[in-house]
Amino acid sequence: MAYLGSFFVLIYSPLKSFILGSPKKLWPAKITKLNKAGVPAFAMWCQAAIVAIFVFFISFGxxxxxxxxxxxxxxxxxxxxxxxxxxxxxxxxxxxxxxxxxxxxxxxxxxxxxxxxxxxxxxxxxxxxxxxxxxxxxxxxxxxxxxxxxxxxxxxxxxxxxxxxxxx
Missing domain, CATH: 1.20.58 (Methane Monooxygenase Hydroxylase; Chain G, domain 1)
Structure with missing residues (x-):
């Protein structure tokens, strides 16, 4: 669990800079929309879902x-x-x-x-x-x-x- 937590921390900064640093026309508007804290929340939730799927398949695959x-x-x-x-x-x-x-x-x-x-x-x-x-x-x-x-x-x-x- 600690490794998984550190993986999220290592992934957050690149994800945010990747989404916000690339041209907005590359992404759907929902992906680049920021929440009140200035975080691309939908992109983070998408990433969390993908990681959860990976963890599920790694655990039981x-x-x-x-x-x-x-x-x-x-x-x-x-x-x-x-x-x-x-x-x-x-x-x-x-x-x-x-x-x-x-x-x-x-x-x-x-x-x-x-x-x-x-x-x-x-x-x-x-x-x-x-x-x-x-x-x-x-x-x-x-x-x-x-x-x-x-x-x-x-x-x-x-x-x-x-x-x-x-x-x-």
Whole structure:
């Protein structure tokens, strides 16, 4: 249940930014309508229904449903971790800027900036690599394939949306 709760938290922000950040003409009006709290409530309820259906089939669907859940979890782990590589890789460049007002500074030396950046990048890269390698080592090539292809495919779809929107 705790994992399911964290999954909703991880999914809410991307869903809200996806719905509100894309052109409104892509969605039915009911999906983009915000409630009093500024949340696309109907989209959240749709998502909750889909997740509930997934949980039902995973719980009672046997080994095929369990492997589907594993693939979804692996894809989620990679797709939520990968963007942080860019953010962390940009940290030393951010620290080089002296035109920003910084009320407090934690990393004061170049060594601390670069060593922290390298350490965190290595941890994330190894996490991603082992998420992909683990199913290969277990000879579960279907899980390995979808673990890699899933985030690439959805990233490509997002890129296509972006390019089409920029042209229009």
């Amino acid at each position: 046997g080994s095929d449903a369990q492997s589907f859940y594993t693939i979804l979890t692996d894809m989620a782990n990679i797709s939520t971790t990968f963007p942080y590589l860019f953010l962390i890789g940009a940290f030393p460049f951010f620290k080089r800027r002296h035109d920003l007002n910084r009320p407090f500074v934690i990393y004061k030396t170049k060594f601390s900036v670069y060593s922290t950046t390298i350490l965190v990048l290595l941890v994330l890269i190894f996490g991603i690599i082992f998420t992909v390698i683990e199913p290969i080592l277990e000879h579960d090539l279907i899980t390995a394939f979808w673990t890699i292809i899933g985030p690439v495919l959805f990233g490509a779809i997002a890129w296509i949306f972006y390019v089409v929107h920029e042209k229009n």
